[in-house]
Every structure is written in C-alpha cells, then in structure tokens.
Amino acid sequence: MKLIREPDELQALALSFRASGKTIALVPTMGNLHAGHASLMDIARPQADILIVSDFVNPTQFGPNEDFDAYPRTLEADMALAEAHGVDILFAPAASSIYKADASTFVKENSCSQGLCGRSRPVHFQGVCTVVNLLFNLAVPHLAVFGQKDAQQVAVLKRMVRDLHIPVKLLVAPIVRESDGLALSSRNQYLTAEERAAAPQIHVALQALSAAVSAGERVPAKLEKLFKETLSAASDLFEPQYLEFVDRETMAPLEKVVPAGTLVATAVYMKKTRTRLIDNILL
Amino acid sequence: MKLIREPDELQALALSFRASGKTIALVPTMGNLHAGHASLMDIARPQADILIVSDFVNPTQFGPNEDFDAYPRTLEADMALAEAHGVDILFAPAASSIYKADASTFVKENSCSQGLCGRSRPVHFQGVCTVVNLLFNLAVPHLAVFGQKDAQQVAVLKRMVRDLHIPVKLLVAPIVRESDGLALSSRNQYLTAEERAAAPQIHVALQALSAAVSAGERVPAKLEKLFKETLSAASDLFEPQYLEFVDRETMAPLEKVVPAGTLVATAVYMKKTRTRLIDNILL
Numbered sequence: 001m002k003l004i005r006e007p008d009e010l011q012a013l014a015l016s017f018r019a020s021g022k023t024i025a026l027v028p029t030m031g032n033l034h035a036g037h038a039s040l041m042d043i044a045r046p047q048a049d050i051l052i053v054s055d056f057v058n059p060t061q062f063g064p065n066e067d068f069d070a071y072p073r074t075l076e077a078d079m080a081l082a083e084a085h086g087v088d089i090l091f092a093p094a095a096s097s098i099y100k101a102d103a104s105t106f107v108k109e110n111s112c113s114q115g116l117c118g119r120s121r122p123v124h125f126q127g128v129c130t131v132v133n134l135l136f137n138l139a140v141p142h143l144a145v146f147g148q149k150d151a152q153q154v155a156v157l158k159r160m161v162r163d164l165h166i167p168v169k170l171l172v173a174p175i176v177r178e179s180d181g182l183a184l185s186s187r188n189q190y191l192t193a194e195e196r197a198a199a200p201q202i203h204v205a206l207q208a209l210s211a212a213v214s215a216g217e218r219v220p221a222k223l224e225k226l227f228k229e230t231l232s233a234a235s236d237l238f239e240p241q242y243l244e245f246v247d248r249e250t251m252a253p254l255e256k257v258v259p260a261g262t263l264v265a266t267a268v269y270m271k272k273t274r275t276r277l278i279d280n281i282l283l
Numbered sequence: 284m285k286l287i288r289e290p291d292e293l294q295a296l297a298l299s300f301r302a303s304g305k306t307i308a309l310v311p312t313m314g315n316l317h318a319g320h321a322s323l324m325d326i327a328r329p330q331a332d333i334l335i336v337s338d339f340v341n342p343t344q345f346g347p348n349e350d351f352d353a354y355p356r357t358l359e360a361d362m363a364l365a366e367a368h369g370v371d372i373l374f375a376p377a378a379s380s381i382y383k384a385d386a387s388t389f390v391k392e393n394s395c396s397q398g399l400c401g402r403s404r405p406v407h408f409q410g411v412c413t414v415v416n417l418l419f420n421l422a423v424p425h426l427a428v429f430g431q432k433d434a435q436q437v438a439v440l441k442r443m444v445r446d447l448h449i450p451v452k453l454l455v456a457p458i459v460r461e462s463d464g465l466a467l468s469s470r471n472q473y474l475t476a477e478e479r480a481a482a483p484q485i486h487v488a489l490q491a492l493s494a495a496v497s498a499g500e501r502v503p504a505k506l507e508k509l510f511k512e513t514l515s516a517a518s519d520l521f522e523p524q525y526l527e528f529v530d531r532e533t534m535a536p537l538e539k540v541v542p543a544g545t546l547v548a549t550a551v552y553m554k555k556t557r558t559r560l561i562d563n564i565l566l
Contacts, residue, residue: 165290
C-alpha cells in the first residue's frame with residue numbers, strides 16, 4: 001500500500017490509471033478507521049482495479065463550536081487497517097494542500113441538506129459537498145462507497161452527483177453496529193463509561209418505533225413520544241436533538257409515516273460529554 | 284462530426300476516449316458561433332485527440348430581466364462552422380436534460396465573481412461555474428479554452444479549477460475584433476445600425492486610457508473621466524455601467540493603476556436597444 005500526502009501526486013497517478021483503462025474505487029473517510037470504514041473498503045475492493053481511501057479530517061465541514069480539534073487522528077493504525085483490507089493507496093493530505101488560504105469556491109446543495117443535521121449544522125453539508133467534489137477530482141474514481149449511518153450525507157451526495165452529472169457511481173453500505181447495537185462512530189470514544197453503556201438504547205428506541213409502525217401507528221408525534229420514552233426509561237443521559245420522518249431520497253419531512261420508504265433519523269446528545277450521536281432506521 | 288444531444292451519450296463516449304488513452308479538449312459555448320469561437324477551436328484543435336464543442340444557452344446564468352429568450356440560436360450554422368474547424372463532437376443538449384426540475388446543487392465562487400459584471404448580475408457566475416463544472420463532468424476534457432473577452436469569467440473559472448482541484452487545464456484565447464475594433468459578441472447583432480457604427484468607440488476609449496497610463500497617469504478617477512469623454516465625444520448612445528481597474532487574477536479593485544498587470548474592464552449599455560457590451564484591455 002502506498003501512502004500519498006500530495007494532492008497533485010494522487011491526481012497524476014489516478015489519471016494515469018484511468019488512461020490505461022483501469023477502474024478506480026474511492027472510500028472517503030475522516031480517518032480513525034474502524035469496522036464501519038472497513039466494511040466500505042470490503043464492498044469497494046472487488047469492484048475496481050485500484051482502491052483509494054482518503055483519510056482527511058476536513059475542516060470546512062465542522063462548525064465553529066464543533067469537535068474539529070478533538071476529532072481523533074490515528075494515521076498509523078489507519079494505515080494498518082487499510083492495508084489489511086486490500087487498499088492500494090491511502091491519501092492523507094495536509095489541509096493546507098487541499099485548501100489555499102484564499103479558497104473561494106464552494107459546492108452547495110440546497111434541498112436535501114436543509115433539514116435534519118443541516119438545521120443545526122449550517123455549514124456542514126456545504127463542506128461535505130465541496131470536499132467530496134474535490135476528492136473526486138483528485139482520485140477520479142469510477143465508484144465511491146459511503147455509509148448509510150450518515151443517511152442525509154448519502155442523500156445530499158446522490159443529489160450532487162445527479163445534478164452535476166458527476167461520472168461516479170455511489171454505493172451505500174449498511175450501518176455497522178457494536179454487538180450491543182450502538183452504531184459505530186469515531187465519536188463513540190468521547191463517551192464516559194456510563195454514557196457508553198446507555199448509548200445502545202438509541203438503536204433500541206428506533207427499533208421500538210419501527211415495531212409500532214409495523215403494528216399500525218402512523219402519526220409522527222406519537223412515534224416521537226414513544227422514541228423519547230424508550231430513551232428516558234433507560235437513562236436520563238439522553239437529550240434528543242431531533243427525530244424526523246423523511247423521504248429516503250429527498251429528505252423531505254413526511255406528515256404521515258409511510259411503512260415502506262420512510263427514513264427515521266435522529267441525533268441525540270449525551271448530556272455529560274455533549275457528544276452528539278446520530279442513527280437512523282429505514283422502515 | 285458527430286452531433287450529440289444526450290448528456291449520458293456524451294459522457295459514455297468521452298469516458299471511453301479517456302480509458303483508451305486519448306486526450307480531449309472542450310470549447311464551451313452558448314452557440315451562435317462566430318470567429319471568436321472559431322479562434323478557441325483553432326487553439327484547442329492541435330492540443331488534443333478529440334475536440335468537443337458544447338453549444339448550450341445555459342438558462343441559469345441569465346438573470347430574470349436578461350436576454351435568455353432573445354439570445355440567438357443557430358444550430359445549423361453552428362454545425363457548419365464547427366465542422367469547418369475540425370470539431371469531432373458538437374454537444375447541443377436540451378436544458379431539461381442538463382437540469383432536472385428539482386436540481387438543487389450549485390457551484391459558487393465568492394471572491395473573483397463579486398465585482399464588475401457580478402455586481403449587476405448576481406446569479407450569473409454561479410450559473411457559469413455550475414454549468415462549466417457539469418460540462419467538465421460530461422466531456423471529461425484534459426483542457427478547455429475560454430476567451431479573454433469574458434475576462435472575469437476566466438478569472439472565476441481559473442479560481443474554481445484551482446480550488447476544486449479540477450484536472451482540466453484552462454487556456455485563454457485573445458479577444459477577436461471586427462476590423463473596426465469592436466469585440467466580437469453574439470450580442471452585437473442586437474444593435475441598430477447607428478449603435479453598431481458607434482460601438483467600436485468602446486475599444487477606442489480603452490486604448491486612449493491605456494495610452495494615458497503609458498504617459499504616466501495612474502489615478503483611476505482621471506482615467507475614467509478620459510474614458511467617458513472619449514465615448515461621449517463620438518456619440519450620445521453610450522451609457523457606461525462600470526469601468527474598473529482590477530488585478531488580472533483576483534479581480535480585486537486597484538486604488539492605483541499598475542502599468543503592468545492591471546486589467547481595465549468595462550460594460551457599456553447602448554441606449555436605444557439597451558444592449559450591454561463588455562470589453563477589456565490588459566495594461
């Protein structure tokens with residue numbers, strides 16, 4: 001496996017692969033690689049000749065009071081994990097080589113990005129769209145794999161790819177969970193032991209909600225009440241930020257829950273560390 | 284020469300050229316091709332195996348009160364001109380195949396695009412950046428050629444290409460003028476005979492200004508006065524919208540004119556038809 005630091009070096013190499021008829025897959029990550037990322041690599045690996053993983057904590061998708069500085073950087077361990085999953089190139093650039101000091105160009109999606117996480121994180125998806133767009137320009141992949149854990153990100157990026165006619169096929173990997181049901185996330189390591197023990201209840205509450213829909217409940221407010229009660233029955237450490245019932249493709253809020261095709265997405269703060277966890281379930 | 288209407292067809296063909304090691308040049312145009320466009324094709328032709336010209340009046344770069352409907356469409360003549368200049372593919376899509384009804388993704392440049400034409404045309408450069416970005420995704424060119432006539436567009440696109448690490452080399456072609464000095468533009472055909480006869484004075488006035496700088500004048504206000512007097516001495520049909528002295532790369536206004544590297548750009552309305560003509564000169 002080759003470690004590349006310089007954008008120009010990656011691009012020249014990727015373009016030469018293209019010119020010789022090779023196919024390229026990209027898995028964009030912010031590093032601190034775990035089994036969730038590994039599942040993306042395992043999906044990508046058989047689909048292309050060359051597998052590139054980017055490992056870049058992108059500053060522009062963090063708001064001013066978010067955890068950009070605290071976000072874990074573990075390049076050595078990332079290299080070992082990537083190598084073990086058959087990655088050909090790990091691209092770990094410096095932020096200063098990705099963004100010039102006077103950078104002034106942004107890619108913005110104005111519809112799918114507005115609700116859910118976009119409401120409380122106004123610059124987040126602009127940062128995501130811009131960095132994914134430029135990573136596509138550097139790695140020139142035929143396909144890229146993203147995780148369903150970030151369901152809104154998937155919807156926003158699919159829209160971006162469609163609207164800008166980007167010649168990259170997006171594949172979506174299922175959420176990978178700990179054995180107790182907690183969705184894998186680099187942010188799980190921010191949790192206290194007590195928060196960590198309680199956190200799987202978010203998935204339990206989403207499953208309870210899904211069961212209620214299967215039993216006939218269709219009213220979002222009643223389902224939200226059930227979700228919150230399921231959380232608070234287990235612990236007083238939860239502070240839900242949102243629970244939304246949306247169309248899985250457009251992320252548009254639904255007034256009535258449709259049993260098939262509704263995405264239920266939530267963000268919950270853990271009160272002690274103010275760690276913000278997201279999870280979702282497709283009905 | 285092949286005429287292609289469908290974006291997917293162009294993209295599949297262009298990607299297959301790439302995969303077989305061929306190089307591609309793109310000349311993006313809004314059609315109504317004239318000698319100015321032909322000069323871009325002549326620059327591009329020897330630089331690549333495949334020459335693609337796009338012929339698309341892009342609705343998103345026109346404001347609500349601009350000339351989108353009136354803009355001349357002359358596909359038959361365009362095909363003849365393109366073929367005569369060695370073009371391999373003329374890409375003339377329908378707007379509905381480029382933009383879905385619910386398109387919601389935009390590329391925006393926030394610095395070079397702010398002054399000059401950007402001040403009176405607030406959506407123009409967002410439309411230009413978005414369409415050029417998506418044309419690059421469809422034609423996957425190695426290089427693209429633009430005209431210096433649209434000097435601000437060149438600066439904005441160079442910035443976009445730099446910021447998003449787009450693997451396309453931009454070449455800039457000199458302004459092509461009529462024998463009387465008027466810069467070629469599809470909009471020249473909107474002019475009355477009287478306006479057309481007067482219009483070359485815009486170039487005369489820019490040259491007078493340039494001569495004054497060579498003679499030592501450095502104060503923008505005095506140079507602007509000279510420019511306006513040179514126009515009004517010839518005709519009362521001119522209504523200057525702006526005359527700006529800017530850095531040629533950033534388009535940032537200069538308080539003092541620098542003899543080398545200053546771009547002097549102007550937009551002038553012709554009063555009878557309200558046709559807006561732009562021109563520029565590099566000191």
